[in-house]
Amino acid sequence: xxxxxxxxxxxxLAGGTVGGAGTRAALESATDALxxxxxxxxxxxxxxxxxxxxxxxxxxxRRWVASIAAELVGFDRADHYIGFADRLPLFGRAGRRSQVxxxxxxxxxxxxxxxxxxxxxxxxxxxxxxxxxxxxxDTVVVSSQGSAxxxxxxxxxxxxxxxxxxxxxxxxxxIKVDHAPQIETIVLVGDLYRHxxxxxxxxxxxxFADDADRSCKVIHxxxxxxxxxxxxxxxxxxxxxxxxxxxxxxxxxSRSAVLDAMVDADVTLLLSTxxxxxxxxxxxxxxxxxxxxxxxxxxxxxxxxxxxAVEADGPDRVxxxxxxxxxxxxxxxxxxxxxxxxxxxxxxKPGAGWWLLAHDxxxxxxx
Numbered sequence: 001x002x003x004x005x006x007x008x009x010x011x012x013l014a015g016g017t018v019g020g021a022g023t024r025a026a027l028e029s030a031t032d033a034l035x036x037x038x039x040x041x042x043x044x045x046x047x048x049x050x051x052x053x054x055x056x057x058x059x060x061x062r063r064w065v066a067s068i069a070a071e072l073v074g075f076d077r078a079d080h081y082i083g084f085a086d087r088l089p090l091f092g093r094a095g096r097r098s099q100v101x102x103x104x105x106x107x108x109x110x111x112x113x114x115x116x117x118x119x120x121x122x123x124x125x126x127x128x129x130x131x132x133x134x135x136x137x138d139t140v141v142v143s144s145q146g147s148a149x150x151x152x153x154x155x156x157x158x159x160x161x162x163x164x165x166x167x168x169x170x171x172x173x174x175i176k177v178d179h180a181p182q183i184e185t186i187v188l189v190g191d192l193y194r195h196x197x198x199x200x201x202x203x204x205x206x207x208f209a210d211d212a213d214r215s216c217k218v219i220h221x222x223x224x225x226x227x228x229x230x231x232x233x234x235x236x237x238x239x240x241x242x243x244x245x246x247x248x249x250x251x252x253x254s255r256s257a258v259l260d261a262m263v264d265a266d267v268t269l270l271l272s273t274x275x276x277x278x279x280x281x282x283x284x285x286x287x288x289x290x291x292x293x294x295x296x297x298x299x300x301x302x303x304x305x306x307x308x309a310v311e312a313d314g315p316d317r318v319x320x321x322x323x324x325x326x327x328x329x330x331x332x333x334x335x336x337x338x339x340x341x342x343x344x345x346x347x348x349k350p351g352a353g354w355w356l357l358a359h360d361x362x363x364x365x366x367x
Contacts, residue, residue: 007357009079009097011039016067017085018044020191021222022279023104025255026143026167026354027084030102031057033353042067042076082356086130088137100356101137105130106147106276107195109154131155139358143167143277146297163358166302167277168351169286172259175345176288179337180266183208183328184216187265187289189258189280190272191222192229197294199229199236200312201269202247204324206240211325212332216245219261223252255283262287267331269324270299273313278302285344290337292327306344 011034015027024047031041031054040058043051048061062070070076074089081088083101086108093099103109108123108130134140134155140162142148148164151157186205190196202218209216218240224230237247250257258280262268268284270293278298284291285306293299295309303309308331312323331337 007037007080009038011037011080011082011357012076012078013039013041013082013084013356014067014071014076014087015084016042016044016062016070017064018047019064020193020225021252022190022277023085025279026102026104026277028255029167029170029352029354030082030084030356031059033355035353040076040078042070080357083133083137086126086133088133090129090132098138098358099136100139100141100358101133102356103140103142103147103151104276106150107274109151110274137161139163141165141356144298144301146301147276149297165354165356166282167279167354169279169282169348170255170259170352171350172263172283172287173256174260174263175286176263176341179334179341181334182212182214183266183332183337184214185265186216186218187258187261187268188218188220189222189262189268189270189283191225191252192233193226194229194232195272195274196229197271197273199232200317200320201271201324202233202236202240202245203317204269204321204328206236206243206245207321208325208328209240209243209245211329218245218247219265220247220249221251221253221258221261259283259287262289265289267292267328267337270294271312271324272296272299275299281307282348285348286350288341288345290331290340291344292324292331302348304343304347306340306347308340 018024018027034057035055037056042060042062045061048059051059071087072090074091080098081096085104088099088101108127134157142164143166145164148162188198188201205216205218262284267290275296275298281299281302291307293307295311300309308327310323310327312320
């Protein structure tokens, strides 16, 4: 940030239920933005334990159940309350001057959701709570216009209260300058959920390797958060071994480690059918790593001409795999990848601090 933001009054950022890697990266950026403010950040214990000091910001570790209870009744008192995971307290404003709700889980607003059959009762409650919070918020923050459009289509959100603020990507320290003559190393970034479709990505790399008669390596960064997705990924990994494709799983790592790996890779595959934030896409663009992505609204909006968008969300899995393979073929040429890399770096600039309150002293005034 070029200057510290000043805000009158105390702030609570309620992020105690943050779980996935992308949402944790967003929490990191949101906490950075509060430097110099009278702020308290509620965060999961494991995240809080690794978080360094931020000027003026107090980090309170709270587990999931306790966080939900506090959010339910409005336990945390402050002049400004930021509901970081789609929720505002159900009971009263408690004298707060502003309430901001941050849309993190787009599946809560969409009719089509891969989560419902696995956790139907839980998702139903969270969906009801999120949609109620949308009507109570003074400001609703989304990280992309695609997410805003989905929110408008599924809820009665007031457009005058919704603001779009992309989550910034920190300076990676180094960018991708050299490109390999051909695609051999592919990175996958994100926790294992079914809607991320990393199993489809591995199958596509294996088919591409067979077609091109070359060895390829897939590196996955992310946690094992959904059982069926983990199982499908393991099965795809075993299949890929028959094509000479090595799949390396590095688990949940720091954001800087992901950015470093992106510099050394040849391409990333992002095949999510539902996307809220697009953090891995923006990370790849800032680094200069070429991207093949599903043609979701968020990816197309943020990636523009830098990405190779594919239509791989049909009922025929074989056709979906072939669509991704075709995308890999189209950007296998080194000059094509260099061109996409240059466009990506021009479109996505590194930044620091995701400001969430309604008024931004650095130039943006929002309702």
